[in-house]
Amino acid sequence: MSETGAGSTEPVLDVEDIHVYYGAIHALKGVSLRVGASEIVTLIGANGAGKSTTLRAINGLNHPRQGAIRFEGRDITTATPHSIVQGGIAQSPEGRRLFPRMSVTENLEMGAFQRTDREHFKEDMDRVFELFPRLHERRHQKAGTMSGGEQQMCAIGRALMAKPKLLLLDEPSMGLAPIFVEKIFEIVREINAGGTPVLLVEQNALMALDTAHRAYVMETGRIALQGPAAELKTNERVQKAYLGLE
Ligand SMILES: Nc1ncnc2c1ncn2[C@@H]1O[C@H](COP(=O)(O)OP(=O)(O)O)[C@@H](O)[C@H]1O
Ligand SMILES: [Mg+2]
16 A cells, blocks of 8 residues: 555645744654545544644644645645635634634635635535535524534534635544534545545544544654554554553
């Protein structure tokens, strides 16, 4: 199996040895990872390991001091967040950050805000409602009055409205009831099956490893392990530290 997954040679996203700081705090100490064109790649690890910081670097919110980030072959290491979104990377952020007093439909519309090709807008909204029938039922409801699971669906739907060429998800299952957790991971697979590569940050290692093609395990600002998700699931160290198995 090629390193970037079935059928693809060039990765869509190539993060190479990045070092990221918060002031004097050295949060990422040489992180490298790749996402191939047809892949779901998961980044798992304990709280504080540096998962969100990795996504912030990819989004242009915290530029690396060293190393490089390439997207579709272009260097985006120091690109602005705006140009990165316009280039096709969209994220459903940790904690969702919807506009609570706006309706579901209005929140979804905000996701398409940066797009220049608005002629497919209606189709894309329909596609989101197809993926999330629940959002269609609640389309007139204020986002802030929905359950956590429904809000997460809305946040993912909003990211999809940007028509991303790469979708970043930061802990989409956090705080959700088990039935919604299942649903969210199912949707991630469906989005990927539709042709969108996904970088999935998760603390729910079991579900993430069951969903992804490949995985990286992050420990204190470094990639400690990497490989096909199915292989990491049987790795003794992963089982002890992240899957609660002895
Ligand atoms: N805004 C910030 N200011 C200072 N340190 C931060 C900030 N955000 C995160 N950190 C630190 O960076 C490290 C990685 O955090 P983070 O990327 O949020 O981890 P994770 O998403 O894996 O839980 C942690 O030690 C955290 O305390
Ligand atoms: Mg985080």
